Amino acid sequence: MKNQLVSIITPSFNSAKSIGATIKSVQIQDYENWEMLIVDDCSTDNTREVVQAYADKDHRIKLIARKWNAGPAVTRNRAISCASGRYIAFLDSDDIWYPEKLTKQIEFMRSNDVAFSYTSYRRVHVDGHQIGFVSVPKHVTYYDVLKTNRIGCLTACYDTEKLGKVYMPNISKRQDLGLWLKILKRIDKAYGIQECLADYYVGISTVSSNKITAAKYQWRVYREVENLPFWRSLYYFTTYAYYAITRRV
Template sequence: MKVSIVTPVYNAERFIHETAKSVMGQTYKDWEWILVDDCSSDSSWEILKELASNDPRIRVYKNNENLRSGKTRNFAIGAATGRFIAFLDSDDVWHENKLSIQIPFMVENGYFFSHTSYGYLNESGEKIKSTLHVSPIVDYIHLLKRTEISCLTAIYDAEMIGKFYMSEHARKQDYALWLSILKSGVKSYGLDIELAYYRQVSNSATSKKSQLILKHVSFLRDTQGFGTVKAWYYTLYWMVNGFIRYYLR
């Protein structure tokens, strides 16, 4: 049962080798890795070509123009030939047993969508913070209140539910994708094992908290069709759970 791993790449030369090591070291061997370079200005494209030359399961593409992560992931989803679609960003890392644990978890239980707990790395690859533990079952309303499905842990069964694509919205395209799947009636089943590691990279362009809140309201209005009151209702839940998630763990 082939797994298609989707990775957008943009100026990833610092971390892509470590990410590649975690994919190529998977104990589950039936995978293809689709990497799409989004007009990087560093050596990312050369690194991708080298990776592909050393493993026929790796397929690499290059955008003609900078499309950003959502559209870049959508191209990779469209090119995917596997039964399962998995996501991994170019600076994150998987545990070597991620696929060999998560795929049987889905198949044996008849689950079409799943996610796992995950840890955190700093820019040097050292573990920081504590594990983010996930809930056993997540439905549409749950995810509106607590955004616990992370891109580096999510896998869906495209053979059973069809291919779902990223939103065209300017931000949170992955979150919009999870909401689309859940809104269709499919639930995501959480596997409370730390099987992936999210890298926190310093970003001088991070928005102020007040701007993030307003953008979240706008996101819910634009992608979910919520009115202002309903958008603020779920944004307040998102704010409280986000505070607990990041500061009280």
């Protein structure tokens, strides 16, 4: 029988207040064949102690403690390198999955022979009120994602049996976008599940500054990661900016 283990990639940094809820959302999954690789990037709070307490009671949870702070790309890649599962899924330390998320996504991938998938999700403020709903298209290509990234990192899952292990580019922001583009160069499409299966938590006070920073790194992905010519980069960046303004994503 083929390995159906799902390796969940979770970077953490000073997430003691939120990571418990994240872990619990994995533990209540009705799909039970998973491992959760939590790589702590030198937190200065008691994140490691919180995670270790869960790991002591559940062997599927594994804490990997980094000795120096390297940022989310290196941290996620460390977890990917340690992963044993056929499927690689991503969940950050302040987000949550719905209980049926893995069951529905893995069954969707298996029954439709899909190498890379994602789902719809909610955007929720840290105080609990809903900000918006991100509805995803049924499929996207490399060129679609260059224009606007509709794949939420907390919903993405890829099949290592079809793709091998694929790693994120080492940039401070938009490393998930870089990974999606890397995968989509190798396959025709990624496929979406329209059902909402996760909650992405944000703080409203930082949205404007985050968008400015995100735009800078979006440009870097075009020029430094994808090595696109200037005018082609400008075309995709203009499209990205339009979507970011009109759709607020």
